[in-house]
Amino acid sequence: MFKPFAAAVGALVLLAACSSGEAPKTEAPASGGLTGAGSTFFAPLASKWAETFKGATASNVNYQSIGSGGGIKQIKAKTVDFGASDKPLSVEDLNAAGLYQFPVVMGGVVPVVNVPGVAAGKLNLTGQVLADIFMGKIKRWDDAALKALNPGLALPNLPITVVHRADGSGTTYLFTNYLAAVSAEWKSAVGASDALEWPTGLGGKGNEGVSAFVAQTTGSIGYVEFAYAVKTGAAYANLTNHDGQTVAPSAESFAAAAAGADWSKAPGNQLLLLDQPGAKSWPITGAVFVLVYKDQADAAKAKATLNFFDWAYTSGDAAAAELHYVPMPAEVKALIRAQWAKEITSGGQPVYVPAAK
Missing domain, CATH: 3.40.190.10 (Periplasmic binding protein-like II)
Incomplete structure (x- = not known):
């Protein structure tokens, strides 16, 4: 379990005043920019991330706040590059649709x-x-x-x-x-x-x-x-x-x-954070999940989509904290990046290549 996250709770206040020391990626944007849709829970942060990302990379991300149900429908219809939902899909639903989901931020x-x-x-x-x-x-x-x-x-x-x-x-x-x-x-x-x-x-x-x-x-x-x-x-x-x-x-x-969530033991990254034990725990806490296809028809768009969320993991925590969300722990971000390299492909080739250490 990611217990170091619990110890870092007090540092959340500092996140609003400073950002990660890692440099954001600045790859060329995909033609036409990116489109996403879904969770209104996520919308304030998605808008802020998109604005800051454009300033850092000149890449456009257009997010439509239409509700999680709409986001799931849009990604299944392949009318957006990513969907966003506060309701995680089951492993069965993910496999049936050829989708992969990952958490990007938590809130209440x-x-x-x-x-x-x-x-x-x-x-x-x-x-x-x-x-x-x-x-x-x-x-x-x-x-x-x-x-x-x-x-x-x-x-x-x-x-x-x-x-x-x-x-x-x-x-x-x-x-x-x-x-x-x-x-x-x-x-x-x-x-x-x-x-x-x-x-x-x-x-x-x-x-x-x-x-x-x-x-x-x-x-x-x-x-x-x-x-x-x-x-x-x-x-x-x-x-x-x-x-x-x-x-x-x-x-x-x-x-x-x-604090006690163990994402490494959550098949399909399906995990709820409701009515959790702990004297200080808020009982209606959840994550926002992003949905993308495992097999991507457009490698450039797929790479651009993961580049955006890689940037958000690296440089978006301060904005998340300012808007009263909880960033994902570093251990979870590392876990998800490893999943990207394995799960998301185009033409049989990995779309995401982890940065060299």
Whole structure:
């Protein structure tokens, strides 16, 4: 397991002020640039990486924030050079489609609310109470279950409006798998998927849509990737984690949840980071996965795609930290680079050649 990552959690703050000492690659861009699509969870960082990468290499990367389900469909249809999803595909699905997936960054899904008098980090929730709200069982903000968790908070006698994703979403996949893990009733009555029949609420498209609905609707609650909560100034809630500790969402609590992850023992790099043990762990933590074809028809495009993510692994950690994501540990980056050299080919030849040491 990559325990050195846990020890490096405190260094995350420094990442925002400095970047890796390794020099970024500056190879010529592929004709027409690169296109990617998918995860809205990943969109803020993808946009920042693309902007910085263009400045460093003159290469264009156009990323479409259409949701994880859309990203999976686009890469399977071969209309983009890479897809991005917060929902990892199973080994069976990867093999059937001829795809390979790898993690690029980690982050957290957080409940956000629009309740008069409730500021960010002041509302405490448990997984069970969160499930009861999204099932429509807890209908008002002054419900006894909410008051018991928040004795010092003045909760209004106001109806709760649930806001959920309307599109196929990796964020929803993480959120509903977490609810299924902590609530037997949610698991049996609603289930866990990237798209499902919601018991109640309004649907918004993308993290952007959910953020907008919550901002516009007094008494609402939704779930978004943490960068959206910070960007919009939304009032995020705290959660009780696996160890019974109430924790706030942060890069440090996401990193704590990921500290025990052993990617070397994850077939197809399929790994979830939900409800992880640890006193400081955020319970709804996940990775963003990039999807590419194993057998590439265009060697130049394939090489350019891996060059972009190689650059991101080398020089993108500071931007990730600034946007409240958690960079992949160095050991995982080395593991993935070795996989690239083995898994991704064009005309029977490797597309990626690791840098000489």
